[in-house]
Amino acid sequence: MIIVETKKIEELAESLAGKKKVLIVGCNGCVGIHQQGGERQAEELAELFKLDKVLKNVDTTVTSILRQCDKSIVKDALTDLAAEADAILSMACGAGVQVVAESFDIPALPAHNTSFIGVQERESETFYERCVACGNCILHLTGGICPVTRCPKSHMNGPCGGLYNGKCETDKNRDCAWILIYNRLKALGELDRLKTIMEPKDFSKKTHPRSQEA
Amino acid sequence: MAKYYSKLMESVASKEFTISGEIDPPKGSNRKVIEHQTELLKPHCVAANVTDNPLGIVIMNTLAPCVIMQEMGLEAIYQATCRDRNRIALQSDVLGAAALGMKNILALSGDHTVMGDHPQAKPVFDLDSVQLTAAIRGLVNGHDMAGKELDVAPQMHIGVALSPGLEPIEPEIIKFEKKIEAGAEFAQTQCVYDTKVLERILDLTSHLDIPILPGIAPLKSVGMAKFMAKNVPGVTIPDEMLKELVESKDIKETTINITAQLIADIKDLGFPGVHIMPVGMDAEVGEMIKRSGVR
Numbered sequence: 001m002i003i004v005e006t007k008k009i010e011e012l013a014e015s016l017a018g019k020k021k022v023l024i025v026g027c028n029g030c031v032g033i034h035q036q037g038g039e040r041q042a043e044e045l046a047e048l049f050k051l052d053k054v055l056k057n058v059d060t061t062v063t064s065i066l067r068q069c070d071k072s073i074v075k076d077a078l079t080d081l082a083a084e085a086d087a088i089l090s091m092a093c094g095a096g097v098q099v100v101a102e103s104f105d106i107p108a109l110p111a112h113n114t115s116f117i118g119v120q121e122r123e124s125e126t127f128y129e130r131c132v133a134c135g136n137c138i139l140h141l142t143g144g145i146c147p148v149t150r151c152p153k154s155h156m157n158g159p160c161g162g163l164y165n166g167k168c169e170t171d172k173n174r175d176c177a178w179i180l181i182y183n184r185l186k187a188l189g190e191l192d193r194l195k196t197i198m199e200p201k202d203f204s205k206k207t208h209p210r211s212q213e214a
Numbered sequence: 215m216a217k218y219y220s221k222l223m224e225s226v227a228s229k230e231f232t233i234s235g236e237i238d239p240p241k242g243s244n245r246k247v248i249e250h251q252t253e254l255l256k257p258h259c260v261a262a263n264v265t266d267n268p269l270g271i272v273i274m275n276t277l278a279p280c281v282i283m284q285e286m287g288l289e290a291i292y293q294a295t296c297r298d299r300n301r302i303a304l305q306s307d308v309l310g311a312a313a314l315g316m317k318n319i320l321a322l323s324g325d326h327t328v329m330g331d332h333p334q335a336k337p338v339f340d341l342d343s344v345q346l347t348a349a350i351r352g353l354v355n356g357h358d359m360a361g362k363e364l365d366v367a368p369q370m371h372i373g374v375a376l377s378p379g380l381e382p383i384e385p386e387i388i389k390f391e392k393k394i395e396a397g398a399e400f401a402q403t404q405c406v407y408d409t410k411v412l413e414r415i416l417d418l419t420s421h422l423d424i425p426i427l428p429g430i431a432p433l434k435s436v437g438m439a440k441f442m443a444k445n446v447p448g449v450t451i452p453d454e455m456l457k458e459l460v461e462s463k464d465i466k467e468t469t470i471n472i473t474a475q476l477i478a479d480i481k482d483l484g485f486p487g488v489h490i491m492p493v494g495m496d497a498e499v500g501e502m503i504k505r506s507g508v509r
Binding site: 152153154155156157158159160161162163164165166169170178179182194195197198199200201203 | 296297301323324325326328329337339340341342343344345348349359375377380381382384385386388389391392395396404447448
């Protein structure tokens with residue numbers, strides 16, 4: 001899932017400065033499933049506008065669509081509403097905001113900072129990053145745990161010297177990815193995989209912006 | 215007889231007890247800081263490392279002090295980390311360092327950018343230390359990572375780090391084996407104060423043919439000892455050592471004696487040498503070595 005965090009209300013007020021009619025659009029795709037940017041969150045954001053000394057003067061319309069990363073859905077669902085607005089405030093991820101932006105002549109602005117591709121673990125309220133979309137998956141070699149994402153140094157050949165009590169030098173609450181991998185491979189009886197030198201990653205596969213035949 | 219480019223490797227091969235030191239570049243452009251440390255270490259160390267912005271704190275780079283030291287007659291061990299340079303910059307720096315006379319390089323991962331005084335910086339980590347070791351080996355063998363031939367290959371010996379106190383130690387040993395497979399020729403370790411840790415690492419690396427110089431930094435105060443034990447991964451301070459520091463009436467004397475004893479222990483255990491990180495006690499390194507009786 002794509003994980004997002006809502007921008008501060010002051011930042012939203014700044015980006016919407018001078019706009020009188022704003023269409024707030026929730027996205028029921030990834031961010032909606034995780035209740036970060038769906039219909040209810042769009043409505044809640046409009047309520048927050050009423051409490052802000054600047055944004056309370058903005059006339060808001062709230063709607064929500066299936067997926068903002070799909071241009072045909074965006075056009076079908078939003079064309080009439082967009083015609084009545086000065087700006088669109090998109091609750092989608094960065095990709096969704098850009099599809100909305102290229103679909104209409106009025107500005108489309110992000111309500112969120114797009115954080116990462118992640119998961120929510122059942123027992124916690126926290127989202128965890130699990131994939132950086134590196135373009136060259138090695139999960140079959142690392143016990144299903146991604147060192148590119150979960151090691152802050154994206155190391156490919158084992159833990160660094162910053163390992164401390166199984167945790168990472170960057171955050172004492174963050175598990176060392178390579179200890180997770182070591183434990184998992186050991187449990188799977190595949191520890192020999194650790195002994196093979198992994199070659200440097202091919203970052204040409206990650207050159208922005210990427211494209212792929214549908 | 216194998217050919218050695220550096221005094222460091224010659225010393226290790228000669229079975230002499232080999233002592234390397236370490237230079238801390240200043241936060242600024244004052245070359246006198248380097249000159250002063252060089253003068254103090256030169257009579258006692260066969261070579262000295264120059265750190266590469268440890269913890270990601272911006273200080274003078276590695277190469278300039280290396281050049282200054284070698285002009286003054288102290289061989290340098292050029293530290294290169296993967297934190298700030300991609301594979302293009304790393305390889306290019308190695309070629310330049312060799313052209314300036316560097317004969318030893320220590321290939322490290324590097325501390326993460328968030329640890330230092332520029333936490334906003336983009337961390338690079340294009341390679342890890344195993345891959346960097348392999349890349350430098352390739353250069354020494356005459357080709358870059360793309361397989362392109364070099365006109366003149368750098369003549370350098372490649373060192374790597376080992377953290378003897380990490381728990382669990384097995385993945386560290388596996389990684390160390392990969393570093394050797396990739397082309398490492400010598401190793402220096404994270405600070406060790408506990409002979410049990412030293413004995414364990416000797417045992418765990420007995421199948422590997424590589425000289426390991428255990429790293430030590432003088433414990434200058436009770437505070438430093440407690441800080442190291444609490445914050446530096448893999449570092450444990452034996453209770454007796456801490457007690458000695460706590461009860462000391464002359465802390466500098468105690469520090470010198472503890473360090474001298476460690477150096478002696480390291481030799482007695484059969485290590486080929488020691489890596490001393492003076493952390494400001496450069497002027498006392500000679501005395502520490504003298505009292506250790508290793509020479």
